Amino acid sequence: MTTYSTTRAAQVQKQARAARVARPYMHPYAAGILLGIVLFLAFFLTGNGLGASGGMNRIVVLFEDALFPAHIDRTPYLISMAGGNRNPLESWVVFVSLGTILGGFVSGWLNGRVKLETVRGPNTSVRTRWIMAFIGGVFMGYGARLARGCTSGQALSGGATLSVGSWVFMFAVFGGAYLLAYSVRKLWN
Amino acid sequence: MTPFPLPLDQLLGSGGAYLVYLAIGFAFGAVLEMAGFAVSTRLAAQFYFKDMTVLKVMFTGIITAMALIFLATGLGLLDYNLVYVNPTYLWPGILGGLIMGVGFILGGFCPGTSLVSAATLKIDGIIFALGAFFGIFLFGETVGWYEAFWNSSYMGRFTLMDLFQTDTGIIVLGVMVMALLAFAGAEWAERKIGKQTARQPRWRYGAAGGGLALAAVVLLIGQPTNADRWNMIAAEKQPLLDTRQVYVHPGEVLSYMNDRKIITMLIDVRDEADYNLFHLRDARHMPLAQLDTLVEEFHALPENAVVFVMSNDEAQATEAWRYLVAESVVNVYIMDGGINNWLNTFGEPDFKEEAALTTTTGDQIAYRFDIAYGERHPAAAPHADRFTLEYEPHVVLSIKRGPASGGCG
Numbered sequence: 001m002t003t004y005s006t007t008r009a010a011q012v013q014k015q016a017r018a019a020r021v022a023r024p025y026m027h028p029y030a031a032g033i034l035l036g037i038v039l040f041l042a043f044f045l046t047g048n049g050l051g052a053s054g055g056m057n058r059i060v061v062l063f064e065d066a067l068f069p070a071h072i073d074r075t076p077y078l079i080s081m082a083g084g085n086r087n088p089l090e091s092w093v094v095f096v097s098l099g100t101i102l103g104g105f106v107s108g109w110l111n112g113r114v115k116l117e118t119v120r121g122p123n124t125s126v127r128t129r130w131i132m133a134f135i136g137g138v139f140m141g142y143g144a145r146l147a148r149g150c151t152s153g154q155a156l157s158g159g160a161t162l163s164v165g166s167w168v169f170m171f172a173v174f175g176g177a178y179l180l181a182y183s184v185r186k187l188w189n
Numbered sequence: 190m191t192p193f194p195l196p197l198d199q200l201l202g203s204g205g206a207y208l209v210y211l212a213i214g215f216a217f218g219a220v221l222e223m224a225g226f227a228v229s230t231r232l233a234a235q236f237y238f239k240d241m242t243v244l245k246v247m248f249t250g251i252i253t254a255m256a257l258i259f260l261a262t263g264l265g266l267l268d269y270n271l272v273y274v275n276p277t278y279l280w281p282g283i284l285g286g287l288i289m290g291v292g293f294i295l296g297g298f299c300p301g302t303s304l305v306s307a308a309t310l311k312i313d314g315i316i317f318a319l320g321a322f323f324g325i326f327l328f329g330e331t332v333g334w335y336e337a338f339w340n341s342s343y344m345g346r347f348t349l350m351d352l353f354q355t356d357t358g359i360i361v362l363g364v365m366v367m368a369l370l371a372f373a374g375a376e377w378a379e380r381k382i383g384k385q386t387a388r389q390p391r392w393r394y395g396a397a398g399g400g401l402a403l404a405a406v407v408l409l410i411g412q413p414t415n416a417d418r419w420n421m422i423a424a425e426k427q428p429l430l431d432t433r434q435v436y437v438h439p440g441e442v443l444s445y446m447n448d449r450k451i452i453t454m455l456i457d458v459r460d461e462a463d464y465n466l467f468h469l470r471d472a473r474h475m476p477l478a479q480l481d482t483l484v485e486e487f488h489a490l491p492e493n494a495v496v497f498v499m500s501n502d503e504a505q506a507t508e509a510w511r512y513l514v515a516e517s518v519v520n521v522y523i524m525d526g527g528i529n530n531w532l533n534t535f536g537e538p539d540f541k542e543e544a545a546l547t548t549t550t551g552d553q554i555a556y557r558f559d560i561a562y563g564e565r566h567p568a569a570a571p572h573a574d575r576f577t578l579e580y581e582p583h584v585v586l587s588i589k590r591g592p593a594s595g596g597c598g
Binding site for chain 1: 193194195197203206207208209210211212213214215216217218219220221222223224225227228229230233234235236237241242245246247248249250251252253254255257258261266267271272273274275276277278279281282283284285286287288289290291292293294295296297298299300301302303304305306307308309310311312313314316317318319320321322323324325326327328329330332333336339344346347348349350351352357360361364372390393396
């Protein structure tokens with residue numbers, strides 16, 4: 001039974017890749033349960049949860065350190081990551097982020113969903129979408145560091161371990177997005 | 190000792206530990222992609238109540254992980270003390286969260302999902318990730334202007350159990366029920382506002398029931414108390430007391446007080462009156478009943494820290510040692526013979542002759558003090574070179590387990 005369904009799944013994947021048809025996504029609750037198991041295993045094995053913005057931060061700092069090492073050594077926030085001869089990439093969260101990129105690519109590729117495209121709302125031009133994506137990214141990156149973690153490192157990880165700060169943070173993120181959603185509805189609808 | 194979390198660095202070396210993190214990240218990225226989180230329009234639909242996938246996946250993930258984590262800690266498999274719990278910085282968290290909400294609705298991603306989107310070659314995902322890199326860079330350059338705010342409203346490891354002053358099981362069950370109600374609301378919104386007509390699978394009722402059952406089990410088995418935790422490790426740790434390996438001679442304690450490369454914590458668990466009469470230089474007064482307030486601080490100590498607990502004799506200090514060791518604090522030692530032995534070792538001959546009490550029994554102070562000297566007494570910080578002492582050193586600094594830095598470290 002198992003062998004049959006795996007071969008069958010492999011066939012469907014092959015067809016999807018050949019025909020460039022994206023397979024449908026997993027049901028949200030099923031994906032959520034899987035996500036919960038991954039998050040649990042992260043805590044169970046390592047004591048750490050998940051993270052993304054921390055890994056991105058260290059990549060930024062890697063470039064800063066290569067260009068302006070003296071600046072890093074004079075900025076308290078950056079010293080802890082790359083001060084002196086510290087290597088900013090020597091951190092668990094960098095490897096989680098690298099894994100996230102790899103895992104995302106492999107899953108997308110197996111399911112025929114790797115495609116060079118710009119995903120946008122029906123009434124949004126490609127140009128507007130690109131500009132808004134960049135501006136949104138700037139806000140997101142800035143806020144994530146201010147809040148000491150992003151959706152992965154604060155909301156998911158801190159939510160599951162029942163940290164008060166993380167739950168408050170989660171409501172703030174949703175609150176901020178819902179407050180502004182109506183004003184920018186043309187972007188997405 | 191609870192077997193999990195694993196001491197990865199000791200087991201696999203740092204390279205092997207990084208491979209584990211890479212594998213965890215891989216699974217994380219794959220799940221995000223399978224959930225459809227590489228596609229911005231799907232994520233943004235959440236905020237128009239049309240497609241509540243984000244809420245469903247996120248909260249299902251949180252409650253699943255939560256139930257499994259507290260089942261594992263309840264069964265004594267996982268040590269909650271060694272699990273990283275994001276420290277609460279209330280206002281920076283709220284302001285950062287609001288800014289992220291703005292970024293989310295404008296850009297359509299959060300940092301993790303933008304990585305997955307970029308990995309599947311969505312141009313908007315790549316541009317968002319570049320924007321996020323730039324935002325992170327800006328933060329690093331500007332946080333110095335308002336560092337006081339960034340570090341404000343710090344509440345440490347502050348959990349919902351602490352907030353509501355209730356048991357873990359009740360919180361777990363409560364969060365589970367609230368999440369399931371939120372899912373019911375989300376499905377209602379999808380039908381009413383999103384005009385979704387597709388039938389939802391029936392297995393989700395079974396899954397909801399399973400989640401509730403799991404939370405009920407967590408509530409029933411409860412979480413280990415300090416006494417339970419001690420019983421789990423007694424077979425391994427009691428011999429350390431019996432063979433007196435963790436009793437440290439006053440001379441060795443003094444050598445650590447004078448060692449600038451080691452962070453030495455002196456914890457005096459006697460009652461306040463005794464502490465006021467005499468205590469070691471820089472010793473902190475901490476009665477047994479309040480020891481729990483130190484656990485978090487001790488877990489945050491760097492690897493080159495050592496804790497000495499002391500009472501007049503040894504009985505209370507041994508209790509304190511049991512308590513801290515059961516809470517997985519490492520590098521804790523007991524002062525051999527307590528303060529009485531310290532005074533006997535470092536007191537001036539005149540003082541010892543005059544002040545010695547002959548009637549003292551048990552864990553009581555064996556010397557008389559006419560006034561409350563505190564640490565102004567000469568014996569509070571004796572000169573090490575004035576004494577030639579022979580003792581066998583007992584302190585062995587061990588490597589800590591637990592999270593490397595945690596959060597988005």
